[in-house]
Amino acid sequence: MKKVLGEFEELILLLVAVQHDQAYGLSIKTAIEEMGRSVNLSNVHTTLYRLEEKGMVLSSMGDSSATRGGRRKRHFIITQSGKIALKESKESRLMLWDSIPNLVMDGI
Amino acid sequence: MKKHDPPKFADWIFKWYCRNGLRESILGDLHEQFYQDLEQKGSLRAKFIYWITVLKFFNRFTINRGNSNKNNHLILKGYFQTPFRFLIKNKSYTLINVVGLSIGLFGCLLIFYFLHHELTFDRQHEGNNIYRINTIYADNSGNQTKMVNTPPMLVPGIRGVYPEVEKATQLRYTLRTSLRNENRVFYEDYGFYADSSFLEIFEFPLVSGNRKNALDEPNSIVITSSLAKKYFGDQDPMGKNIIMNNDMSLRVTGVLKPIPSNSHLKFDFLVSFSTYVVPDGYASDLTSWSWLGFITYVQLSSESDHLAFQKKLDDLFTSLSSPNSTPYKTIVQPLRDIYLGSTELVDDLASHIRMGSKYSIYSLAIIALLILFIACFNLMNLTTAIGITRAKEIGIKKILGVEKHKLITQLILESVLITFLSALLAYLIGISIFPQVKELLAWDLELNGQLVLLSIPVVLIFILLLGVFSGLYPSLLLANLKAPTAIKQGRISNSGSQRFSNGLIGFQFIIAVALIASTITIHNQVQHLRSMSLGFQSEDVVAIKLLRQDMGRYFEKYKQRLLQNSQIQSVSRSERIVGDPWPVNSILVDGYDPSEYKQVTGNLVDYDFLETIGIALKNGRAFSKNFAADSLNSIIINESCATLLGLEDPVGTQVNFFSFNGPRTIIGVMEDFNFSSLHNEIGPAVVILPFIDLEYLYVKVTPGSISERLDLIEDHWNEITNDAPLEMQLMDDHLSRLYKSEEKLSFLITGFSILAVSLACLGLYGLIAFVVNKKLKEVGIRKVLGASVASLLLLFSKRFIKLITVSTIIAAPLIHQILSIWLDNYAYRIEFRWGTLAIAAILLTVITLITISYQTLKTVLQNPVNVLRDE
Numbered sequence: 001m002k003k004v005l006g007e008f009e010e011l012i013l014l015l016v017a018v019q020h021d022q023a024y025g026l027s028i029k030t031a032i033e034e035m036g037r038s039v040n041l042s043n044v045h046t047t048l049y050r051l052e053e054k055g056m057v058l059s060s061m062g063d064s065s066a067t068r069g070g071r072r073k074r075h076f077i078i079t080q081s082g083k084i085a086l087k088e089s090k091e092s093r094l095m096l097w098d099s100i101p102n103l104v105m106d107g108i
Numbered sequence: 109m110k111k112h113d114p115p116k117f118a119d120w121i122f123k124w125y126c127r128n129g130l131r132e133s134i135l136g137d138l139h140e141q142f143y144q145d146l147e148q149k150g151s152l153r154a155k156f157i158y159w160i161t162v163l164k165f166f167n168r169f170t171i172n173r174g175n176s177n178k179n180n181h182l183i184l185k186g187y188f189q190t191p192f193r194f195l196i197k198n199k200s201y202t203l204i205n206v207v208g209l210s211i212g213l214f215g216c217l218l219i220f221y222f223l224h225h226e227l228t229f230d231r232q233h234e235g236n237n238i239y240r241i242n243t244i245y246a247d248n249s250g251n252q253t254k255m256v257n258t259p260p261m262l263v264p265g266i267r268g269v270y271p272e273v274e275k276a277t278q279l280r281y282t283l284r285t286s287l288r289n290e291n292r293v294f295y296e297d298y299g300f301y302a303d304s305s306f307l308e309i310f311e312f313p314l315v316s317g318n319r320k321n322a323l324d325e326p327n328s329i330v331i332t333s334s335l336a337k338k339y340f341g342d343q344d345p346m347g348k349n350i351i352m353n354n355d356m357s358l359r360v361t362g363v364l365k366p367i368p369s370n371s372h373l374k375f376d377f378l379v380s381f382s383t384y385v386v387p388d389g390y391a392s393d394l395t396s397w398s399w400l401g402f403i404t405y406v407q408l409s410s411e412s413d414h415l416a417f418q419k420k421l422d423d424l425f426t427s428l429s430s431p432n433s434t435p436y437k438t439i440v441q442p443l444r445d446i447y448l449g450s451t452e453l454v455d456d457l458a459s460h461i462r463m464g465s466k467y468s469i470y471s472l473a474i475i476a477l478l479i480l481f482i483a484c485f486n487l488m489n490l491t492t493a494i495g496i497t498r499a500k501e502i503g504i505k506k507i508l509g510v511e512k513h514k515l516i517t518q519l520i521l522e523s524v525l526i527t528f529l530s531a532l533l534a535y536l537i538g539i540s541i542f543p544q545v546k547e548l549l550a551w552d553l554e555l556n557g558q559l560v561l562l563s564i565p566v567v568l569i570f571i572l573l574l575g576v577f578s579g580l581y582p583s584l585l586l587a588n589l590k591a592p593t594a595i596k597q598g599r600i601s602n603s604g605s606q607r608f609s610n611g612l613i614g615f616q617f618i619i620a621v622a623l624i625a626s627t628i629t630i631h632n633q634v635q636h637l638r639s640m641s642l643g644f645q646s647e648d649v650v651a652i653k654l655l656r657q658d659m660g661r662y663f664e665k666y667k668q669r670l671l672q673n674s675q676i677q678s679v680s681r682s683e684r685i686v687g688d689p690w691p692v693n694s695i696l697v698d699g700y701d702p703s704e705y706k707q708v709t710g711n712l713v714d715y716d717f718l719e720t721i722g723i724a725l726k727n728g729r730a731f732s733k734n735f736a737a738d739s740l741n742s743i744i745i746n747e748s749c750a751t752l753l754g755l756e757d758p759v760g761t762q763v764n765f766f767s768f769n770g771p772r773t774i775i776g777v778m779e780d781f782n783f784s785s786l787h788n789e790i791g792p793a794v795v796i797l798p799f800i801d802l803e804y805l806y807v808k809v810t811p812g813s814i815s816e817r818l819d820l821i822e823d824h825w826n827e828i829t830n831d832a833p834l835e836m837q838l839m840d841d842h843l844s845r846l847y848k849s850e851e852k853l854s855f856l857i858t859g860f861s862i863l864a865v866s867l868a869c870l871g872l873y874g875l876i877a878f879v880v881n882k883k884l885k886e887v888g889i890r891k892v893l894g895a896s897v898a899s900l901l902l903l904f905s906k907r908f909i910k911l912i913t914v915s916t917i918i919a920a921p922l923i924h925q926i927l928s929i930w931l932d933n934y935a936y937r938i939e940f941r942w943g944t945l946a947i948a949a950i951l952l953t954v955i956t957l958i959t960i961s962y963q964t965l966k967t968v969l970q971n972p973v974n975v976l977r978d979e
Binding site for chain 1 (some may be wrong): 135136139164
């Protein structure tokens with residue numbers, strides 16, 4: 001069955017790929033906020049768990065820091081099926097971009 | 109700058125709901141974010157965001173679903189399995205608790221049903237805003253009699269006159285009535301004359317007929333379906349005829365469902381009020397404003413104030429009364445107060461109206477609570493005792509990492525399980541023997557499924573509380589043990605638990621002493637009443653209740669016939685039977701000022717009455733046929749009446765008695781005798797010869813075979829009347845009925861005391877095993893050192909003897925107070941004796957010692973080697 005990515009899921013998955021090996025809940029949330037979009041930490045986590053459930057990311061316990069009270073981070077990395085999903089999603093977008101008649105996007 | 113930390117409480121909430129695997133990383137993120145926010149946005153916003161985030165995290169990924177999803181049912185199973193195993197292993201413990209508790213619960217269940225019945229009287233008419241009008245009748249010297257009855261003009265006088273009265277109705281008792289239908293004839297004692305408003309005010313459900321007009325026409329009768337079955341079998345009774353008292357034909361115009369036992373009105377049939385005719389010879393008629401012979405109910409409009417209405421009625425009576433007499437006052441009594449709030453009201457003929465007493469309700473409720481306490485304390489005590497020997501088990505569990513709250517849950521679950529099993533057993537016992545119990549206690553109530561269902565949620569909540577309550581102390585005690593000490597010692601030596609258990613046993617002893625002392629006192633009081641001289645002879649007197657018509661028709665002939673037999677000594681009759689209340693009337697010495705009216709009770713009696721009942725005359729003579737004037741203007745008074753009237757030498761004095769045909773001459777003075785029950789002191793009483801047909805016939809027979817004499821009386825009656833029904837009763841039986849409520853109370857208290865004492869003993873029996881077990885070695889050493897068996901027995905008994913002594917001392921003032929209040933109800937009462945308390949305490953001590961003797965003797969008598977060799 002083909003797994004469909006939601007818009008927010010796709011964003012999170014992209015960021016997991018971007019922050020390769022260093023992605024965890026708060027880092028992704030910070031990245032989203034830097035893009036000018038506000039989001040609650042719980043939404044980020046929940047989406048990560050959902051992606052994990054779909055088999056698109058994998059999690060493992062990582063390092064900790066003082067501000068965390070010695071608690072370890074849960075790092076996420078993208079899996080093969082995650083990569084395929086991202087790629088498919090990108091290709092379908094590109095296809096759509098290509099089919100836009102030239103004059104529509106003129107003047108931007 | 110002040111250092112800020114993430115909100116602790118939010119953390120606590122998060123840890124509580126979040127599952128283990130995610131807790132660490134999420135909490136880390138949360139904290140990291142918090143410190144970032146703290147720098148950028150300030151503490152307030154940081155905390156706010158923290159809280160919001162914690163709350164928003166609550167979703168299906170994070171919430172804790174037990175330790176693991178797969179194991180849930182196993183854990184649940186474990187929760188129940190361990191207690192079950194424990195209960196099966198300790199059979200005697202389980203048995204004692206289950207039996208004890210179920211008996212206790214059974215007692216409570218019975219009392220619950222009884223109380224429910226008593227407290228739901230007349231509920232079916234609730235919302236109809238019904239009131240009964242009672243009358244206060246006072247003489248000029250201030251003596252008051254509060255009566256249920258009202259004069260016959262009251263209802264016509266208020267209907268349509270007062271705007272707040274929506275409906276009004278009055279009832280008149282039917283006296284003993286014979287109803288006949290073709291071949292079936294029975295006496296019926298419970299009936300009323302009533303009009304259609306009665307059925308509209310009291311909406312007793314009708315099977316057939318129209319409540320708006322069923323009782324409008326003269327010669328109509330409405331019967332209950334049980335009466336219909338008795339007379340008509342399976343036929344439809346509507347429109348059929350019933351002959352009343354052999355001379356009046358009534359048409360059935362309605363059939364009622366059986367009147368529920370929790371209705372204060374007790375009747376099997378209603379005859380239309382328009383049928384009622386005042387019997388010949390009565391001094392009053394239906395236009396009277398003074399004849400207190402009816403019962404009035406009104407339905408008031410919902411916004412009206414019944415006390416304001418009562419004031420209006422008082423004004424009405426004042427405006428109607430003659431200047432010389434004190435006007436009646438009224439009590440407008442709400443329906444819901446009638447059953448339990450009428451003890452001080454006198455009823456002209458009490459048998460048609462059920463009256464309850466708050467007193468018996470309170471005492472039963474208290475007894476139920478006490479019994480429950482005893483059963484519950486047993487459970488607590490035994491759980492603690494057995495728990496102390498389980499220290500090893502608990503210690504090992506703790507070491508294996510069982511959490512404290514799980515231990516507590518397990519221990520509490522054990523006691524909840526016991527209470528649950530007991531409740532189940534109690535229901536089984538209850539439902540299976542309810543009919544017998546009902547019979548035994550002469551309870552007038554039905555056990556219906558609805559009531560059983562109603563009690564189930566109550567009982568469920570109740571046993572849950574009971575179980576938790578009884579298991580709480582022992583489980584806390586055990587769960588707080590330090591594992592190493594628990595394992596090393598194998599038991600706890602906790603002086604706290606000893607005090608706790610002493611407290612519980614002491615409380616049980618207080619209850620037991622109180623109940624035993626009450627039982628003895630109540631029993632003594634009843635004996636006292638029965639052994640008192642009544643002032644007349646009730647032995648060998650047969651009392652027969654007859655239809656007035658039959659009495660008028662057959663009396664003289666029947667009396668002559670009977671007197672021809674040597675076994676019959678004398679025959680007489682009266683209006684009211686001795687033992688039932690007599691009606692109150694006024695008396696005035698002729699020539700005195702009318703303000704000197706006094707209240708006396710009066711009865712109509714025939715010739716030979718004093719001789720038949722064996723009442724002695726102090727002065728003067730009895731009624732005699734030789735004095736023709738006797739039947740019109742003679743009167744006999746008792747000593748109390750003479751004292752009341754202030755007459756030194758009453759014989760020959762003229763008095764006015766009520767409104768009966770002018771002044772009467774006192775021809776004799778009777779010695780005081782107890783014409784009513786011994787609850788009351790002997791009051792002033794008078795008797796006059798009858799002017800109407802009477803109800804009660806008395807036959808005094810010679811001593812000897814009573815059944816032979818009863819046959820004789822019946823045979824003569826049948827010969828004269830062609831087999832009219834006849835109901836005979838020995839005067840002694842009739843009188844003992846007066847003390848039925850005392851005997852019932854005595855019986856109940858005795859039963860419940862025995863129950864309570866046996867429950868307490870059962871608990872002691874269970875407890876002593878543990879106590880003895882703890883001291884096995886001590887006993888062994890003492891024996892080796894030369895202690896005697898007696899001194900060892902004393903060692904174990906001392907604790908209980910001390911407890912009983914202390915409990916008795918604590919209970920003494922309480923018992924004295926309660927029993928004195930109860931005894932004050934009686935005009936002829938015994939004094940409360942402190943000796944009773946001593947007897948109760950001694951009895952309890954003996955029972956206790958016997959209870960513990962088996963276990964203690966077994967321990968004391970065994971060879972000390974057996975206990976001392978393995979150490």
